[in-house]
Amino acid sequence: MNITFNRVSANYQLGPIKQENILRDLTAEVLPGSFTAVIGPTGAGKSSLLKLINGLLLPSVGEVSVGEVVFTAKASKEALKQVRKRVGMAFQFPEHQLFADTVYEDLAFGPRNFNMSEKEIETTIKEVCQLTGIDRSLLERSPFSLSGGQQRRVAIAGILATKPDILVLDEPAAGLDPEAKKQILDMLYDLHTAEKLTTLMVTHDMDDVAYYADDAIVMAEGQIKAHQDVRTLFANQDLLDQYQLDVPTALSLQQQLEAAKGQRLKNRALTLTELANGLIEEGWV
Numbered sequence: 001m002n003i004t005f006n007r008v009s010a011n012y013q014l015g016p017i018k019q020e021n022i023l024r025d026l027t028a029e030v031l032p033g034s035f036t037a038v039i040g041p042t043g044a045g046k047s048s049l050l051k052l053i054n055g056l057l058l059p060s061v062g063e064v065s066v067g068e069v070v071f072t073a074k075a076s077k078e079a080l081k082q083v084r085k086r087v088g089m090a091f092q093f094p095e096h097q098l099f100a101d102t103v104y105e106d107l108a109f110g111p112r113n114f115n116m117s118e119k120e121i122e123t124t125i126k127e128v129c130q131l132t133g134i135d136r137s138l139l140e141r142s143p144f145s146l147s148g149g150q151q152r153r154v155a156i157a158g159i160l161a162t163k164p165d166i167l168v169l170d171e172p173a174a175g176l177d178p179e180a181k182k183q184i185l186d187m188l189y190d191l192h193t194a195e196k197l198t199t200l201m202v203t204h205d206m207d208d209v210a211y212y213a214d215d216a217i218v219m220a221e222g223q224i225k226a227h228q229d230v231r232t233l234f235a236n237q238d239l240l241d242q243y244q245l246d247v248p249t250a251l252s253l254q255q256q257l258e259a260a261k262g263q264r265l266k267n268r269a270l271t272l273t274e275l276a277n278g279l280i281e282e283g284w285v
């Protein structure tokens, strides 16, 4: 499903105080089935951009379309309802939204809202537990008795239980240990591929961008500064420097090796496998 931003600006209104132009003149098209990383410094507007996709934040100017649903400054309730069925959104620290007495009830909440039958809900819960690696013995436990990593899985399973076409993930692995992080991101990536989802993910980790994303949106000061495929992004050192973006570990290693040797490899490696291949092919090792 296509997501387009057409000259979108947006504000936050806190009672009488208006935070003007948090997002400014955004124009972009996110292609169906793509995996897009949203990157940029803190306060750049990355989370706000994601909120535009399910109508949590409405444009003050311009329009956002998600498939055939269009959001302008005045979104209808119907548009919001339609889009929330399609878009699964994991906020930063999604486990903060766990609330029910048991894991089962938490996972059943979204599907019940969308009028799934109890039988379908049971099957769906089995599926998402399997997908996210939640042991079914946990279903009758209180979500608050689980470890942080398990809570994160339950929160993400709850989002997947509504069977979204679009996944919007705000730093889904933040605060997890490296193993739990890899498991969650690999699982989301596999699901993205198997179900042909359209996925947007905010991350501060350039290795995540290199391993999982096709494209990247670079945000700074509430604007989209670049929207391009990941290889083009990491080939553009000036752009990376301008927005203080790191490079993936493999590329950083490559740059150190090149500096020591006073010579360059033909291609910029985004993963360790690519780097190893480059070093072997060009006879450096």
Ligand SMILES: Nc1ncnc2c1ncn2[C@@H]1O[C@H](COP(=O)(O)OP(=O)(O)OP(=O)(O)O)[C@@H](O)[C@H]1O
Pocket (backbone or CB within 6 Å): 012, 013, 014, 019, 022, 040, 041, 042, 043, 044, 045, 046, 047, 048, 049
């Ligand atoms: N609910 C809100 N009310 C008022 N202002 C907000 C609100 N949420 C965000 N802002 C402001 O909007 C701007 C963009 O914030 P946003 O959370 O989108 O940034 P971000 O790129 O996600 O940052 P981070 O990497 O720290 O998560 C910031 O200046 C922030 O202070």
Ligand SMILES: [Mg+2]
Pocket (backbone or CB within 6 Å): 046, 047, 048, 092, 170, 202
């Ligand atoms: Mg954020």
